[in-house]
Amino acid sequence: MYEENYLVKALAYRSQARLLFAENTELVRTACNLRPRPMYPVLRVALSRTVSAASLLTGILKDNQRVSLKIKTSHPDYKIFADADSWGNVRGYISDELLNAPQEYLRHISLEKMIGPRGSLQITKDIGMGGTFTGITDMPYGNIVDDLSYYFQQSEQTPTFFSLSIEMDHSGSIVRSRGVMAQLLPGGPIELIDRIKHDLLFSNFEDMQAVGKEPVRLFCGCSKDMLTPMLRALDKRELTDAYAEGRSIEIVCHVCGKSYQFQPDEIAGISGIQ
Template sequence: MNNYILKTLAYNKQVRIFFMENTDMIKEICNNKNISNTLKTALGKTVSIGTLISATLKGNQRVSIKVNASNSQHKIFADVDSMGNIRGYISDALLNEPLDTINNLSVEELIGDKGYIQVMKDIGMHSVFTGVTDMPYRNIVDDFSYYFKQSEQTDTFFSVNMVYNEDNEIILSRGIMAQLLPGAPISLIDTIKEITFENQLILSNFNDRKNFKEIPHLLFRDIEIVEQYPVQFLCGCSKEFFYPMLYSLNREELVDAYKSEKSIEIVCNVCGKKYSFSPQEIKNLVQ
């Protein structure tokens, strides 16, 4: 079990704290793409925040988060459900920007001063809750703490640790989400924040890697692990999903493909899976 969440209660059950290790998932989503380091960091943070938010969901609830940069074509997405299925991706326009252009920007510069967060929560029974807030911190992680305070009136703290090797590949990814429960003193969220900052070394030391299950006890007193479960990258794409994309090709191109007995291959942008459409399938589609 390489990606998982530990749900805990701490400080006399006044706060719930979720601990997440999602290194393998982040490697799968971020490392195998030819994307700039800035995008890798921004995507990794967004996916990690989404993974932590998935731990707040129940039943069939789903959440989609969208990080919108000041450039309206530049967006980063994460979709999660209560079963811990996570997918994350980048808008085509941002993905196709020249590597150097984006690499010269920090995450803060990429987000810019007009960035905003959108959270769509599908709470079942065809009911969707949408929240939008601006991004005063421009670093994604603190902006989501701000989102919860503004939009859901919940004192929440997020922390994401990502460690890179010398080839700029992510080799460790961990995160924490703390949320005060009703009646808790507001100062408790600052206590948790301080303790997390003081213990960055425990969270991000790759060489002397602590067993993740020990970490809650190393950081906080009076903490009890309530639940532990795996989370996983799941794109959820299928061949049917890509038929509309085939339709969007021009008719001549499709006719040409089946007449010359050529298959058409479409690659999923999110997971990299390849789908091949045979000449017969293309013919059926055109006729």
């Protein structure tokens, strides 16, 4: 199977285009399997495409930069998130509201209809010195892949092409995931992006030269300390009762699904129970 996740960076067409190739099967598969409850196929497709795209975007980051993606469907509470940093750390998740949407809705709706006519794509990028750039576009294609290309053209005026190949078995499990991102560099003729799309079909890119290969990995970075504010936000009566009864309280990271147990003495210390 495909255990290694990596990103290959290349230049092609007389250094007029940047090409990024991601092999991220295990990364994407794990992202879709973190939650204990199985996802419906439409959610697996949405999350896998978003996470795969985020793994490609690590290739355009420098130094300590980060980039985050937020896909908002026509339903204001149904969202998909992903973010990545320049070290190749990637994570992604689906909003609880969408995960808990009615089963009948999730069982029959397509990705395009779920995103709907009011869907939007937001990308926030760290640009250094504490500054960020946020761009937002609509999603005229409703499939995430072509919408990402549309975003870069509209928001950043940079001709860009994404190709995300994700294969699933009969049960909806990810068996293979690969991604390609092509982006014109300054001075590259606009018509070159169409040529790259054509050449991708034959994996034949003119004058291509690899300039780097880096790992990409699924990494949340959550910790017990990071989730302490969620414990403090609980009802005071719930905290007091747990302490009095000698019960622990479980707090679950909504990104990766990892759970953390807070013991009675920790509950008392954090919440100020006497």
